[in-house]
Amino acid sequence: MAIEIEYKFLVNREKWSALSKPEGSLIVQAYIHNSKEVTVRVRIKGTSAYLTIKGQTIGVSRSEFEYEIPISDAEEMIEQFSAKHIRKYRYEISMGKHTWEVDVFGGKLEGLILAEIELNDEDEVFEKPDWITEDVSTDESYYNAVLIEKC
Numbered sequence: 001m002a003i004e005i006e007y008k009f010l011v012n013r014e015k016w017s018a019l020s021k022p023e024g025s026l027i028v029q030a031y032i033h034n035s036k037e038v039t040v041r042v043r044i045k046g047t048s049a050y051l052t053i054k055g056q057t058i059g060v061s062r063s064e065f066e067y068e069i070p071i072s073d074a075e076e077m078i079e080q081f082s083a084k085h086i087r088k089y090r091y092e093i094s095m096g097k098h099t100w101e102v103d104v105f106g107g108k109l110e111g112l113i114l115a116e117i118e119l120n121d122e123d124e125v126f127e128k129p130d131w132i133t134e135d136v137s138t139d140e141s142y143y144n145a146v147l148i149e150k151c
Contacts, residue, residue, distance in 0.1 A: 010132070012131050013113060025089065026087070027087070028085055028086070030078040030084065030148070031082060042074050051066070096126070101118075109147060
């Protein structure tokens, strides 16, 4: 079983805007099943698509299984099985031995910017950039599975 250990932070918009960053990738994602115990997500990122199954979050960890699927299948799943979807641009920022994934949301979530970092251990030390602010890792209102309800 794969375990995802992820910390999530809010981002200071002014500092983020001033930052030199790589080109972002458009992500469109929807949920086929969405409960506290398990989520089944379909995601299109650039020229790739994925089906992801995640277990219940405990602290900052949860089980995760992810499989690449054809984009045409992902598009059809989103159309057939989900009334809502999230659109965001993801920027990957390398810092030390880690990569920060920064999501800039669009649509009804416009203005929200979240930064995530995945670790190998919950106690792993990592460098925090000056453009992150509040740690919202355990605040369920910032989970994509909850944010989609606002779309």
